[in-house]
Amino acid sequence: MISPPADLKSPTALRRGWCPSALRPMETGDGWLVRLHPPGATLTPAQLGRIAALAGEHGNGLIEISARANLQIRGVRAQTHPALVAALLDEELVGEHDDDGPQRLTLVSPLAGRSPRSEPGDLIDAAALAGAIEARGRAIVGLPAKTLVVVDGGGGAMALSDFSADLRLVAVAADKVVIGWPDGSWRGPVELHAAADFAAAILRGFAATCRRSPAIRRMRDLAPEALAASCGLPPTEAPPRRAAPRRAGSFAMGNGRFAVLVGLPFGRSDATALRRLADAAAAHGATALRFSPWRGIAFHGLARDAAEGLLARAASLGLIVRDDDPRLSVQACAGKPACLRGQTEAMADAAILAGAMAPLLAAGRTLHVSGCVKSCARPAAADLTLVGEGGRYRVAIDGAARDATEAALDLSAIMARLRPGADIFARLENGTARP
Numbered sequence: 001m002i003s004p005p006a007d008l009k010s011p012t013a014l015r016r017g018w019c020p021s022a023l024r025p026m027e028t029g030d031g032w033l034v035r036l037h038p039p040g041a042t043l044t045p046a047q048l049g050r051i052a053a054l055a056g057e058h059g060n061g062l063i064e065i066s067a068r069a070n071l072q073i074r075g076v077r078a079q080t081h082p083a084l085v086a087a088l089l090d091e092e093l094v095g096e097h098d099d100d101g102p103q104r105l106t107l108v109s110p111l112a113g114r115s116p117r118s119e120p121g122d123l124i125d126a127a128a129l130a131g132a133i134e135a136r137g138r139a140i141v142g143l144p145a146k147t148l149v150v151v152d153g154g155g156g157a158m159a160l161s162d163f164s165a166d167l168r169l170v171a172v173a174a175d176k177v178v179i180g181w182p183d184g185s186w187r188g189p190v191e192l193h194a195a196a197d198f199a200a201a202i203l204r205g206f207a208a209t210c211r212r213s214p215a216i217r218r219m220r221d222l223a224p225e226a227l228a229a230s231c232g233l234p235p236t237e238a239p240p241r242r243a244a245p246r247r248a249g250s251f252a253m254g255n256g257r258f259a260v261l262v263g264l265p266f267g268r269s270d271a272t273a274l275r276r277l278a279d280a281a282a283a284h285g286a287t288a289l290r291f292s293p294w295r296g297i298a299f300h301g302l303a304r305d306a307a308e309g310l311l312a313r314a315a316s317l318g319l320i321v322r323d324d325d326p327r328l329s330v331q332a333c334a335g336k337p338a339c340l341r342g343q344t345e346a347m348a349d350a351a352i353l354a355g356a357m358a359p360l361l362a363a364g365r366t367l368h369v370s371g372c373v374k375s376c377a378r379p380a381a382a383d384l385t386l387v388g389e390g391g392r393y394r395v396a397i398d399g400a401a402r403d404a405t406e407a408a409l410d411l412s413a414i415m416a417r418l419r420p421g422a423d424i425f426a427r428l429e430n431g432t433a434r435p
Helices: 045-058 081-090 126-137 192-212 224-231 271-283 304-316 346-356 358-362 411-417 423-430
Strands: 026-028 031-036 062-065 071-076 106-108 149-152 167-173 176-180 186-191 249-254 257-263 268-270 288-292 296-302 330-332 367-370 382-389 392-399
Touching: 031 081, 045 062, 045 071, 045 081, 045 271, 062 271, 071 081, 106 126, 126 149, 126 167, 126 192, 167 192, 176 192, 186 192, 192 224, 249 304, 257 304, 268 271, 271 304, 296 304, 330 346, 346 358, 346 367, 346 382, 346 411, 358 423, 382 423, 392 411, 392 423, 411 423
Parallel strands: 106 149, 149 167, 330 367, 367 382
Antiparallel strands: 026 031, 031 071, 062 071, 062 268, 167 176, 176 186, 249 257, 257 296, 288 296, 382 392
């Protein structure tokens, strides 16, 4: 069992810029944000229901799923945090490294399981490889907390090619993996049994560089050849491009079992709705769940009829159950007043903008509304990115937050330019959809 740190209640444990955890929360505008890293990155429906109950008891009743598929409890107070931590530890709802380890190092499909080819069409057990990389990564001194390794099984329903990463491992055969770099180059292939060791060696080299040069925090800041040469792998071709994944709905998993992927609108739900969803999942026979980088939850082990029943219940709770739901194409951070750094009410504005952009979103365009330049909800580019600044938004079309150089506009001006025939609408309509 993890012991809470001695300075659990001290504001010095809440420095902004940390990646928060259960024992080291982050101070926000609506209280403390507590991020959970469940053991093995999986929960049971009963455990999810218990976390929802704890969020209502010790927080403000709002729960989020982050862009890295982490669960977050909002609105925790200094007075309630110790009791929340005690419950999370006693009931083993957080992992053993939630005290001082980095946030989750790997991103894997929410359909990946713990047996070979558990996701339909996958070439390897991506979850097992991710777990091996996580274990090695925890031992690397100086690895920046935001380092991310995408582990992709190479087939099936959940290609992860559109998520930004420091390092990317993609299966190209049942026993072969290639390694991708931020600049789009690839090295390998490597044998599956050696892939975690190669990844760890690259990450150790990266961490050593960061220790020598503290200004470097992401692998994209480096010349690709610097680390590629250190791994000793030859250049290779990129893996084949796969179809865009479905982000919600029912998925046949083999052996007559199904998984159900449910999205949270803008990655947020109230605790009551989430508890009711967990109860429904348990009643329908779901055996386990994983969190999705599309800000949702994948429930595993369902019969066909049970899967349809769970989707119907999720829809009745206002959650996302169809891949064509326009809300899936919108990323938004909490914004003000929930975030101390927020310059705009990003989440509320995102809901308004999603309605105005519904035809564009249905056609595949993406929207990112960020309350400040940190761009927590989506570091990568979107078709339309809005960055909060003094109550207004700077605008980037087909770009990321750092590309938002146009003059700041208020929400009404942006809405006017999003009407059919107006300039922003036309540019998005005629542009290339970004998955």
